[in-house]
Amino acid sequence: MSAPPILEVRGTDVFYGASQILFGIDLAVARGQTMALLGRNGAGKSTTFKAIAGIAPPRRGQVLLSGAPVSGRPPYLVARAGIGYVPEDRQVFPEHTVEDNLVVGAKAGPRGDRHWTTARVYEVFPLLAGMRHRMAGRLSGGEQQMLTIARTLMGNPDILLLDEPSEGLAPIIVRAIGDLIRTLREMGVTILIAEQNMHFCLGVATHATVIDKGQVVYSAGIDELRGNDAILQRYLAV
Numbered sequence: 001m002s003a004p005p006i007l008e009v010r011g012t013d014v015f016y017g018a019s020q021i022l023f024g025i026d027l028a029v030a031r032g033q034t035m036a037l038l039g040r041n042g043a044g045k046s047t048t049f050k051a052i053a054g055i056a057p058p059r060r061g062q063v064l065l066s067g068a069p070v071s072g073r074p075p076y077l078v079a080r081a082g083i084g085y086v087p088e089d090r091q092v093f094p095e096h097t098v099e100d101n102l103v104v105g106a107k108a109g110p111r112g113d114r115h116w117t118t119a120r121v122y123e124v125f126p127l128l129a130g131m132r133h134r135m136a137g138r139l140s141g142g143e144q145q146m147l148t149i150a151r152t153l154m155g156n157p158d159i160l161l162l163d164e165p166s167e168g169l170a171p172i173i174v175r176a177i178g179d180l181i182r183t184l185r186e187m188g189v190t191i192l193i194a195e196q197n198m199h200f201c202l203g204v205a206t207h208a209t210v211i212d213k214g215q216v217v218y219s220a221g222i223d224e225l226r227g228n229d230a231i232l233q234r235y236l237a238v
């Protein structure tokens with residue numbers, strides 16, 4: 001039997017009060033994939049991430065990590081189980097140095113592994129190495145985005161969830177974030193990215209799932225999506 005996906009979301013419904021936001025979301029990310037979760041503004045991408053991270057617990061359905069259910073657990077236990085969630089609003093500790101921000105995020109992974117150290121982070125994120133003693137609050141938006149990704153990796157997660165990593169950043173910085181994601185992918189890191197920026201995703205992802213009005217409408221390899229004009233135009237307004 002083949003290994004279960006690293007992350008699986010099964011038949012998940014999420015409500016905010018009386019409003020239903022997600023309708024039976026199914027999603028699977030296999031080891032080593034970079035899955036893009038695509039959809040228009042308000043489609044439900046961030047809510048899907050919050051459901052996975054335990055912040056917006058599903059009313060129905062399940063979230064499984066390597067086949068084991070994690071839904072129903074509070075966010076800190078979901079993180080400890082191996083889900084590294086980087087929310088939309090890059091939350092650095094502004095009055096602390098880059099290095100202190102990294103050290104705060106350090107913990108062993110779910111099987112006691114410590115692949116990610118500050119030394120390894122500085123190899124993969126050379127920009128941060130040159131800024132290690134700078135206050136995080138003085139960094140640009142793109143540098144803060146890199147720092148939050150690096151800090152999350154310091155927790156040695158099994159999967160990295162990036163919510164809109166390109167949002168609000170200048171094109172040159174978006175390219176740098178794209179290069180970084182490709183590097184992580186080549187290192188074997190499993191990644192799920194929520195994005196509105198379709199072109200960014202076509203350049204970094206291996207697979208894509210498209211959601212619209214809280215439902216999955218398409219899921220395929222990235223090359224198949226690239227060739228599917230009907231989906232691109234209908235749901236992604238390309």
Ligand SMILES: Nc1ncnc2c1ncn2[C@@H]1O[C@H](COP(=O)(O)OP(=O)(O)OP(=O)(O)O)[C@@H](O)[C@H]1O
Pocket residue numbers: 016019021039040041042043044045046047048196
């Ligand atoms: N706290 C909340 N209470 C009620 N409704 C919410 C809340 N947060 C989001 N919504 C609604 O849920 C729907 C999905 O929002 P969500 O943020 O998940 O979409 P998204 O695809 O991530 O879009 P965006 O790119 O704008 O973040 C939207 O209609 C939004 O208005």
